[in-house]
Amino acid sequence: MDKLTIAMPKGRIFEEAYELLVKAGFDLPEELDDSRKLIVEAPNEGFRFILSKPMDVPVYVEHGVADIGIAGKDVLLEQGRDIHELLDLEISRCYIATAGLPDTAMDEMTPRIATKYPDIASQFFRSRGEQVEIIELNGSIELAPMIGLAERIVDIVSTGKTLKENGLVEYDKIVDITSRLIANPVSYRLKQKRIDEIVERLRK
Numbered sequence: 001m002d003k004l005t006i007a008m009p010k011g012r013i014f015e016e017a018y019e020l021l022v023k024a025g026f027d028l029p030e031e032l033d034d035s036r037k038l039i040v041e042a043p044n045e046g047f048r049f050i051l052s053k054p055m056d057v058p059v060y061v062e063h064g065v066a067d068i069g070i071a072g073k074d075v076l077l078e079q080g081r082d083i084h085e086l087l088d089l090e091i092s093r094c095y096i097a098t099a100g101l102p103d104t105a106m107d108e109m110t111p112r113i114a115t116k117y118p119d120i121a122s123q124f125f126r127s128r129g130e131q132v133e134i135i136e137l138n139g140s141i142e143l144a145p146m147i148g149l150a151e152r153i154v155d156i157v158s159t160g161k162t163l164k165e166n167g168l169v170e171y172d173k174i175v176d177i178t179s180r181l182i183a184n185p186v187s188y189r190l191k192q193k194r195i196d197e198i199v200e201r202l203r204k
């Protein structure tokens with residue numbers, strides 16, 4: 001049987017995704033959860049896991065070097081890649097929102113928006129007919145309004161703790177986010193039976 005390659009995101013989605021796979025009864029090697037290896041075999045399942053940055057999971061899947069993978073809906077919306085979304089895993093729940101300093105209007109000619117999600121942010125402001133300048137950052141997005149780099153941010157909110165502790169408030173909720181099981185379209189066609197079995201076990 002052909003080995004199935006599964007792209008797993010490292011970082012905060014990993015723990016919940018790993019737990020979900022264990023709950024679904026998959027026989028996973030301990031080293032998947034407890035090593036620095038980037039390729040981990042699960043011989044009893046006929047799987048091979050590759051461990052990548054969350055933003056890179058859809059890249060591996062789109063190029064077909066991973067058959068399936070787990071990715072945040074935020075990453076899927078931002079990248080708009082040619083992949084199939086198979087299942088909402090309902091893990092790593094959060095949402096994307098605009099936020100900024102309290103009681104501030106966006107009354108500049110072209111307000112600056114700091115974000116890790118330039119596409120989602122542009123689309124949101126375009127849909128409201130507002131012209132903005134997008135400033136792309138890689139993390140600590142909440143810093144931007146505090147230090148005068150931007151009037152608003154577009155970022156993930158989960159507990160709201162980061163906004164609160166930095167004296168920021170939420171303005172608009174843009175979209176709810178959870179992690180999804182995704183597949184390469186060709187892999188899905190060729191290995192549909194095995195992939196559907198995985199989907200069914202995870203759905204339960």
Ligand SMILES: Nc1ncnc2c1ncn2[C@@H]1O[C@H](COP(=O)(O)OP(=O)(O)OP(=O)(O)O)[C@@H](O)[C@H]1O
Pocket residue numbers: 010011012013053054055071072073074075092093094139156157158159177178179
């Ligand atoms: N606060 C949060 N609560 C729940 N899920 C989150 C939260 N922040 C991000 N996520 C989800 O987890 C994914 C990012 O995970 P993580 O923070 O580990 O990676 P990252 O942002 O690439 O971080 P780093 O670059 O520090 O590795 C996002 O795509 C999103 O779907």
Ligand SMILES: O=P(O)(O)OC[C@H]1O[C@H](OP(=O)(O)OP(=O)(O)O)[C@H](O)[C@@H]1O
Pocket residue numbers: 138139140141142155156157158159160161162163
């Ligand atoms: O609402 P909360 O529960 O506080 O979570 C939201 C924070 O979590 C994420 O940041 P992350 O920890 O990934 O840090 P980074 O943006 O600096 O990478 C996100 O970008 C927010 O800053």
